[in-house]
Amino acid sequence: MSHDSLNFIEEIIEQDLEKKIHTRFPPEPNGYLHIGHAKAICLNFGIAEKYGGVTNLRFDDTNPATEETQYVDAIREDIRWLGFEWAEREYFASDYFEQLYQFALKLIEKGLAYVDDSSSEEMAVQKGDTNVPGTESPYRDRSIEENLILFKDMRAGSFPDGSRVLRAKIDMSAANLNLRDPVIYRIKRATHHRTGDDWCIYPMYDFAHGQSDSIEGITYSLCSLEFENHRPLYNWFIQALEIFPSRQIEFARMNVEYMITSKRRLRRLVEEGVVNGWDDPRMSTISGMRRRGYTPAALRTFCDKVGIAKRENLIELNLLEFCVREDLNKVANRVMGVLDPLKVVITNYPEETEEQLIAENNPEDPNAGSREVPFSREIYIERSDFMEDPPKKYFRLGPGRTSRLKHAYIIHCDDFVKDEAGTVIEIHCTYYPDSKSGEDTSGIKAKGTLHWVSEKHAIKAEVRLYEPLFTEVDPLADSDRDFLEFVNPDSLQVLQNVPVEPSLGSAQPGDRFQFLRKGYFAVDSDSTPTHLVFNRIVTMRDSWSKKQKG
Numbered sequence: 261m262s263h264d265s266l267n268f269i270e271e272i273i274e275q276d277l278e279k280k281i282h283t284r285f286p287p288e289p290n291g292y293l294h295i296g297h298a299k300a301i302c303l304n305f306g307i308a309e310k311y312g313g314v315t316n317l318r319f320d321d322t323n324p325a326t327e328e329t330q331y332v333d334a335i336r337e338d339i340r341w342l343g344f345e346w347a348e349r350e351y352f353a354s355d356y357f358e359q360l361y362q363f364a365l366k367l368i369e370k371g372l373a374y375v376d377d378s379s380s381e382e383m384a385v386q387k388g389d390t391n392v393p394g395t396e397s398p399y400r401d402r403s404i405e406e407n408l409i410l411f412k413d414m415r416a417g418s419f420p421d422g423s424r425v426l427r428a429k430i431d432m433s434a435a436n437l438n439l440r441d442p443v444i445y446r447i448k449r450a451t452h453h454r455t456g457d458d459w460c461i462y463p464m465y466d467f468a469h470g471q472s473d474s475i476e477g478i479t480y481s482l483c484s485l486e487f488e489n490h491r492p493l494y495n496w497f498i499q500a501l502e503i504f505p506s507r508q509i510e511f512a513r514m515n516v517e518y519m520i521t522s523k524r525r526l527r528r529l530v531e532e533g534v535v536n537g538w539d540d541p542r543m544s545t546i547s548g549m550r551r552r553g554y555t556p557a558a559l560r561t562f563c564d565k566v567g568i569a570k571r572e573n574l575i576e577l578n579l580l581e582f583c584v585r586e587d588l589n590k591v592a593n594r595v596m597g598v599l600d601p602l603k604v605v606i607t608n609y610p611e612e613t614e615e616q617l618i619a620e621n622n623p624e625d626p627n628a629g630s631r632e633v634p635f636s637r638e639i640y641i642e643r644s645d646f647m648e649d650p651p652k653k654y655f656r657l658g659p660g661r662t663s664r665l666k667h668a669y670i671i672h673c674d675d676f677v678k679d680e681a682g683t684v685i686e687i688h689c690t691y692y693p694d695s696k697s698g699e700d701t702s703g704i705k706a707k708g709t710l711h712w713v714s715e716k717h718a719i720k721a722e723v724r725l726y727e728p729l730f731t732e733v734d735p736l737a738d739s740d741r742d743f744l745e746f747v748n749p750d751s752l753q754v755l756q757n758v759p760v761e762p763s764l765g766s767a768q769p770g771d772r773f774q775f776l777r778k779g780y781f782a783v784d785s786d787s788t789p790t791h792l793v794f795n796r797i798v799t800m801r802d803s804w805s806k807k808q809k810g
Contacts, residue, residue, distance in 0.1 A: 267568035269303070269482065269509055273311060281313025282479045285339070286320045286469065289331035289453070291523035292538040292545045293338045295559075295580075296484075299514040302563040304482055305344040316476055317346040320353045322468045324452040332453070334538070338546040342556045353468045354454045356475055360463045361415065363471055363501050364426060364445055368407045372500050373444065374400055375410040376427050383425075386432070387440050394432035394440040414447055417460045421447050428467075430496060438493045442466060470494035473506040481508040485572060512569040517577040518728035519544040520735055525743060534747055535729070541784075541795050542729040542751050552726065553772050553782025553797035558587040574734060581798045588772060588780045588797065593621040593628060596666065596711040597760035597775040597794075599723060601640035603715065606671060608690045609637040614714070617697070619667040631763050634717040635668050640759045642777075645710050646687055648676070655708035657687065663708040666776060670695035670706045711776040718759035721792035724784065725753040764792065772797065 266274065273281060283304040287293060293301075308315040317339065321327050339346070353360075367373035376399045378386065388394040402410075411426055413419065426445035434440055444467035449460050470493075473481045481494075488510045498505050515521060520529075521544060529535045529543070538545050541552030549559065562583040566575055614636040622628035641657070650658035657663050657673045664670045669691040677686040695702040729751045735743040764773070772782045779800050784793040 268570060269307065269480075269511065269568055270310075272509060273307065273480065277311070279479045281308050281311040282316070282477055283308045283313065283482060284316040284318050284473065284476065284478050286318045286472070287335050288320045288323070288326075288465075288523075289328065289335060290323065290326040291331060291527055292334050292547050294521045294523070294526060294544045294546065295516055295519060295549065296514040296521035296544075297338075298342060298546055298559050299563045299566065300482070300484070301339055301342055301344060302560055303511070303568060305339075307480070307482070313479075314349060315344075315346060316349040316351055316478070318351040318353065318472060318476065320465065320469055320472070321452070321454065322353050322462050322465055323448075324450040324462065325448065327453050329453050334547060338550075341546070341550055342559060351472075351476060352454060353463075353472050354452060356468070356472055357455060357459055357463070359475060360468055360471055361461075363497075363503075364411065364463070364467075365408065366501060367428060367444075368404060368411060368426075370500065371404055372429050373426055374402050374407050374429055375414070376400075376425050376441075376443075377423065380422070383443070387437060388432075390435075390437070394434075396432050397427070397441065400429065400441070411445075414445070414461050415459075417449075419447055421449055423447065426461075428493075428496075430493075436489055436492055438466070438490050439496065442493060466490055466493055467497070470497055470506065470508075471501070471503065473508075474498060474501075474504040477504055478506045481506045483508055483510050484513045485510045485570075486513070510570075512572045514563075514566065514575065515572065515734075516544070516575045516580060517733045518730045518735070519577075520730070520743065522736075525736075528744070529729075532744070534744065539785075541724070542726055544729075551782075551785060552795050553770075553780065554584055555587045555591070555772070558584040561587065577728065584798050585780065585800075588774065590624050591622075592772045592774045592780055594619075594623075594776055595761055595764060595773045596633070596713055597721070597723070597758055597764075597778065597781070598640040598642055598711065598713050599725075599755055599758055599775075599778055600643040601713075601759055602643040602646055602684065602687065604639050604641055604671070604687045604689055604712070606637050606639070606691050607674070607688050611637055613637070614716070617667045633667055633761055633763070634714045636714045636716050638715040639665070639712045640715055640718065641687075641710050641712050643684075645708075646673070646676070646684065648684065656710060657689075657708075662704065662706045663710050664695075664697070664706040665712050666709050667697050668712070669693070669697075670700075670702065670704050711778075713759040713761050715759070717762045719762055719765055719792060720757045721760050721764070721794055723755040723758045723781070723794045723796065725755065725796045727751050727753075758794075760792070760794075767792065 285304045305315045376397050386395050425443045427441045430439045432440050491508045539547040539551045616632040619633045620630050645656040647658045662672045671689040671691045675688040679685050692702045730746045731748045732746040735746045767783045769783050769785045780797040781794040784795045787793040
């Protein structure tokens with residue numbers, strides 16, 4: 261295989277192919293997955309698939325105070341939606357609580373761990389910083405026998421929360437602060453979503469994570485760059501416990517313009533009511549993007565195009581939207597909906613007449629077939645498709661101008677009507693009966709083509725138009741300001757009574773369409789048979805970056 265096409269992780273694996281490739285995706289079930297997790301999912305499952313290996317799904321559930329079963333269920337749904345499956349290889353760090361406890365006892369027996377009575381504030385002072393070496397805890401030299409008794413008493417519930425911890429005994433003068441006697445167990449009385457009240461001590465993430473990888477025989481533990489400085493600690497545990505040497509490799513997180521990829525901050529958006537839940541279509545969560553109408557294929561393509569990097573970078577939003585448009589262009593049927601309706605009366609079309617016109621569903625898909633669209637004397641067009649005094653190169657409607665109605669006829673604008681406020685409320689046109697699409701013998705040239713909906717046949721829908729949730733490219737760039745200051749007040753615009761063609765009457769939540777000339781839309785989960793709700797997935801073109809530059 262040519263190394264020109266490999267990312268740096270694949271290059272490492274190519275040098276080591278005598279190992280069976282075994283990866284894992286290890287989310288903490290304390291929130292919903294976001295677009296950054298999509299990259300990690302595609303990487304872990306994709307690497308294993310490429311090299312004939314397997315991937316575990318493991319929930320790192322070591323903090324019962326923040327973890328819930330609803331998050332476990334949501335994570336499973338997100339991974340399957342993205343197109344990946346883990347068969348019977350689903351595990352929980354809590355499966356290993358007894359084994360991790362035995363590992364801790366082994367460290368104590370080897371003189372490599374001790375029970376510390378210091379407060380969290382005292383331990384913070386002991387730790388020092390990058391310029392000041394740490395100082396040893398006064399409890400560091402407790403005997404092995406005393407530490408074993410105290411740790412077993414911790415497990416038995418003999419001490420109050422926070423009164424004691426178990427620390428690894430490594431090196432308080434280490435340059436890497438993670439090696440300065442890190443806490444590996446704490447007392448925490450909280451009901452666990454799987455083990456209930458069986459335990460009142462819980463392993464710290466740094467202790468449970470690496471050991472869980474070893475227990476499962478994970479050959480490549482692929483982590484984001486924030487864990488790079490934790491690798492020496494994981495390796496120390498592996499050597500001290502003499503367990504399977506899982507190899508950690510770090511890669512850059514996925515950071516996308518105008519998005520936040522932090523479960524803690526996403527939770528704030530939910531809890532403070534900035535958004536309507538974890539699956540709000542403005543959220544960077546996978547469930548939010550799924551509800552908005554993004555396709556799993558588009559997200560996988562996006563992750564592939566971004567690639568695997570060693571350095572943090574900020575990915576342009578328009579690359580994500582390009583991938584979404586590219587996929588939807590192939591799979592979304594075309595329909596007509598008028599977001600800002602203006603009534604047109606075709607004065608020479610017989611009042612009682614209506615006809616069914618044939619419209620192709622998707623020019624990109626020959627198997628998509630066609631549908632019938634009703635046409636009548638009174639229709640709606642977009643208000644922006646008419647101007648009282650149009651400039652020369654405006655190829656839509658204006659007094660004396662002609663335009664083609666998509667799938668229908670060429671019409672000529674003769675007159676218009678205004679209300680008392682001077683707003684145009686109705687256009688009067690004539691049509692050319694011999695200009696029907698596919699049968700046009702009129703010889704008339706119309707440069708513009710407009711979408712439309714028959715007034716008497718229209719279904720009225722609610723349409724939700726979304727813009728990025730934040731006004732700043734990187735809402736976290738200014739550490740002195742709260743990221744909520746950059747919430748975009750115009751991130752959601754709701755349009756009511758939008759006329760859409762009657763073929764959409766049978767649309768179901770999750771169905772995706774291209775509204776001709778207006779963008780791609782999906783039926784929202786709020787939809788009912790009597791009240792259609794559409795989310796705009798993405799515009800036809802990149803309008804947001806142009807708006808920002810303007």
